[in-house]
Amino acid sequence: xSFTPRPFERTGMLEALRATAAPGGEPLDxxxxxxxxxxxxxxxxxxxxxxxxxxxxxxxxxxGTSSKSSKMVHGxxxxxxxxxxxxxxxxxxxRRRLMRNAPHLVSVLPFMIxxxxxxGVVSKKIAKALGSAMWMYDLTGGWRIGKxxxxxxxxEAATHFPTTHLDKxxxxxxxxxxGADDARLTLTIARxxxxxxxxxxxRCAVVEITHDADGRADGALxxxxxERFAVRARCVVNAxxxxxxxxxxxxxxxxxxxxxxxxxxxxxxxxEKVRNDIAVIIPVRSDKRSLFLVxxxxxxxxxxxHVYVGTTDTDDDGSLDxxxxxxxxxxxxxxxxDEALTETVTRDDITGVWAGLRPLVKSVSTDDRSGxxxxxxxxxxxxxxxxxxxxxxxxxxxxxxxxxxxxxxxxVERLRTPRRTRRSRTRHLELAGAARRREPPGTLxxxxxxxxxxxxxxxxxxxxxDPTLAVPLVDGQPYLRAEAVYAARxxxxxxxxxxxxxxxxxxxxxxxxxxxxxxxxAELLAHELGWDPAETEKQIRAYEALCLAEESAAxxxxxxDDAHLAxxxx
Numbered sequence: 001x002s003f004t005p006r007p008f009e010r011t012g013m014l015e016a017l018r019a020t021a022a023p024g025g026e027p028l029d030x031x032x033x034x035x036x037x038x039x040x041x042x043x044x045x046x047x048x049x050x051x052x053x054x055x056x057x058x059x060x061x062x063x064g065t066s067s068k069s070s071k072m073v074h075g076x077x078x079x080x081x082x083x084x085x086x087x088x089x090x091x092x093x094x095r096r097r098l099m100r101n102a103p104h105l106v107s108v109l110p111f112m113i114x115x116x117x118x119x120g121v122v123s124k125k126i127a128k129a130l131g132s133a134m135w136m137y138d139l140t141g142g143w144r145i146g147k148x149x150x151x152x153x154x155x156e157a158a159t160h161f162p163t164t165h166l167d168k169x170x171x172x173x174x175x176x177x178x179g180a181d182d183a184r185l186t187l188t189i190a191r192x193x194x195x196x197x198x199x200x201x202x203r204c205a206v207v208e209i210t211h212d213a214d215g216r217a218d219g220a221l222x223x224x225x226x227e228r229f230a231v232r233a234r235c236v237v238n239a240x241x242x243x244x245x246x247x248x249x250x251x252x253x254x255x256x257x258x259x260x261x262x263x264x265x266x267x268x269x270x271x272e273k274v275r276n277d278i279a280v281i282i283p284v285r286s287d288k289r290s291l292f293l294v295x296x297x298x299x300x301x302x303x304x305x306h307v308y309v310g311t312t313d314t315d316d317d318g319s320l321d322x323x324x325x326x327x328x329x330x331x332x333x334x335x336x337x338d339e340a341l342t343e344t345v346t347r348d349d350i351t352g353v354w355a356g357l358r359p360l361v362k363s364v365s366t367d368d369r370s371g372x373x374x375x376x377x378x379x380x381x382x383x384x385x386x387x388x389x390x391x392x393x394x395x396x397x398x399x400x401x402x403x404x405x406x407x408x409x410x411x412v413e414r415l416r417t418p419r420r421t422r423r424s425r426t427r428h429l430e431l432a433g434a435a436r437r438r439e440p441p442g443t444l445x446x447x448x449x450x451x452x453x454x455x456x457x458x459x460x461x462x463x464x465x466d467p468t469l470a471v472p473l474v475d476g477q478p479y480l481r482a483e484a485v486y487a488a489r490x491x492x493x494x495x496x497x498x499x500x501x502x503x504x505x506x507x508x509x510x511x512x513x514x515x516x517x518x519x520x521x522a523e524l525l526a527h528e529l530g531w532d533p534a535e536t537e538k539q540i541r542a543y544e545a546l547c548l549a550e551e552s553a554a555x556x557x558x559x560x561d562d563a564h565l566a567x568x569x570x
Contacts, residue, residue, distance in 0.1 A: 003047070006194045010492045014224055016199035017054050021219070021230035028054045028199075030411055031219060031233035033206050033247050035059075036066035037182070037397050039239035040189040040200070041404035041426075047198035048429055049408065049421040054231060055190070055198060056222050058205040058243075060498050062186035065241050066397070067502050068323075068356025070266065070292060070311050073098055073106050073398050074177035077137050078290070085140060087379055091398045092141025095178055098401065099145070102180075102431040104453035105188060108145060109179035109294070110278040112152070112160050115171040127171065134173055142175065149175035161280050163273070163341045174278070179294070182397060183502040184451055187491060189400075192432045202492050209236060209251040209389065217251060217387040235411050238391040242320050242359040251389045258393065261320065261357040265329040266310030268352035268508060271295060273343045274307045282340040284332075289313065291336050297478060297509065300442035305476070306351065306509055309333055316357060324553030325353040351510040353550060361394040382407050388414065401426055447478045459486055474517040479504040484521055488528035496522050496539040497546060511547055518543050 006012065019025045030046045032039050035057025047053040057063075075092035076084075099106045115127045134149040142149070150173070157172030158164070190200050201224065208221035210230065219232040240247045248256045274280075280293040297305040312329055330347065337345045361381050380395030380403045392407045405424040412421050433453025439446035448456035462482045463470045469482035487493035487503035500521060501507040506514040518540055526536045 003196045008191050008194050008490055010201055013199045013201040017231045018229050020232040027232035027234055028052045029234050030237060031231055032237045032239055034239035034241060035061040035202055036064055036241050037186045037400045038392060038403055040186055040193060041400040042237055042239050042407050043198045043200060044189050044193040045404040045408045045424055045426050047193050047196035048425045051421055053198040055200040056204040056206060057202045060202045060502060061190050062183040062502055065356045066186045067183035068354045069182045069397050071179055071182050073180050080133055080136055089140050092144060094399045094402055096144040097427055099178055101429060102434060104433055104435040104449055105185050106178050106180045109177050111175055111177060112278055113173045113281045114157055114164060114169055116168045117170055130173060134175055145176050147176040149173055160278050161276050163275055163343045188431050195432055203494055211387055215387055217389045234415055236389045238389055242357045244393055251385055251387055258362055260360045260362045261316050262360050263314050263316035263323055263355055263357055264311035265325045265355045266308050267333050267350050268306050268308045269345055269349050271304040271307050273345050273349060282336060284336045298441040323355040323357050325355045326553055326556045328557055330554060352508045354508055382410050473521055474506045474514050476513060477506050477509055479506055481524060484524050485528055488525055496543050515547050
């Protein structure tokens with residue numbers, strides 16, 4: 001099947017969307033609402049089948065949950081505890097496919113679970129049961145990564161986690177999952193969808209789901225750059241994540257209540273505080289959950305610059321648009337760290353935070369918010385409204401491709417499309433820039449190839465033309481000025497926030513350092529995006545406000561205690 005790629009350029013994408021409602025224009029087969037991992041996955045699946053596809057995102061690609069995850073492509077070892085073997089099997093199968101289709105973005109991430117003495121939460125008494133769970137994980141599909149779990153001695157466990165309480169350490173289990181930059185992965189899928197002919201646009205908000213004379217959804221009224229225009233489509237897909245009910249209200253005219261947002265919080269701290277060379281799982285005594293300690297930003301000598309710690313899992317009744325890490329969230333994580341480490345980690349050590357909302361699907365038993373969000377299924381659901389809008393809810397980052405396939409299967413059945421469109425083509429479809437070459441960790445080539453794959457040559461060309469672009473965008477971080485320029489030219493970055501928070505992850509690494517670099521970054525983007533001095537100043541102030549909101553939330557205590565108590569185990 002042949003495709004006509006679209007340049008990943010916003011103006012052209014908006015023109016293509018407008019054309020669907022112009023005189024003589026042809027409607028889309030599929031209009032996807034939502035530019036998170038699920039939405040871009042649906043767009044790619046549909047476009048690769050040959051369907052005329054469009055996607056609109058109100059804010060930026062991955063601006064919600066899809067940039068605020070634990071950055072893992074995993075099967076979910078803990079789901080075995082709930083007997084959800086099917087979900088684990090599907091996730092591990094999809095993990096393998098993603099590692100094959102995006103080898104530049106997804107890499108093997110070893111984990112260790114320390115086995116502690118009787119004074120610890122994970123004791124010798126349950127070590128045998130834990131080993132059995134490890135074998136089940138491997139047999140369910142973990143083996144597909146090419147490595148099996150192993151039990152290691154206390155001495156070896158200590159080399160991986162030297163700041164733990166060595167007097168309590170009995171042994172450890174090492175197993176293997178995978179990690180990826182969630183925002184980079186989402187953007188890459190969007191670019192791949194465009195390569196297959198999809199028209200995708202950020203900063204393009206749906207203000208109305210339109211209907212024909214028979215009440216069938218036939219597109220949307222959208223707003224971009226202060227202008228409203230119609231987009232016609234034979235089928236509309238609601239892939240808006242935690243905002244799915246808001247999109248449903250535009251279609252159904254009711255006030256649905258099907259999504260239960262669950263907040264997950266992560267903190268970034270200096271690597272020297274932990275000095276783990278692989279990811280480590282530590283217990284939380286208060287509610288019998290666990291936290292991940294994931295080393296971040298590898299250096300040539302085998303060390304790292306940062307560790308991120310998470311995640312929490314609590315109900316959240318706050319703003320869907322601006323979930324925040326509160327003081328109680330921070331205390332929860334710091335308490336767990338204090339119990340697990342010989343080093344003391346304080347609030348002053350925290351260099352970055354992020355908080356995201358999982359779009360969990362409510363069950364009958366939890367509509368009244370009884371029970372724990374951690375107990376809600378991570379399975380996805382696909383449904384059709386009375387007007388024909390196809391809705392996909394729930395799921396997890398690892399299984400985005402399967403979610404998209406299931407969704408488009410429903411679309412093609414509803415539209416009675418040609419036979420050639422009936423089967424998904426994404427199981428073996430490589431994502432844009434797919435490169436299997438691995439460079440030594442901590443090097444410039446490793447950084448560029450690990451983010452851009454074969455497109456790293458385009459970054460190198462920018463630097464060759466202007467060597468000043470090889471200078472770090474933020475002091476002490478791996479991101480280059482060239483990446484900001486590239487983001488503006490080729491990745492639909494339109495704001496300073498887009499570049500500092502999602503196109504790079506500078507903000508998550510070190511908020512203070514990134515804030516200090518914001519004026520210079522804004523000046524660089526101003527040249528690319530045509531900002532005048534007033535707009536440049538506006539962009540800087542907007543980023544400052546984002547940082548201030550995080551700092552303010554970190555002092556917030558009201559209402560947070562109840563959330564953690566509600567999710568505590570008996």
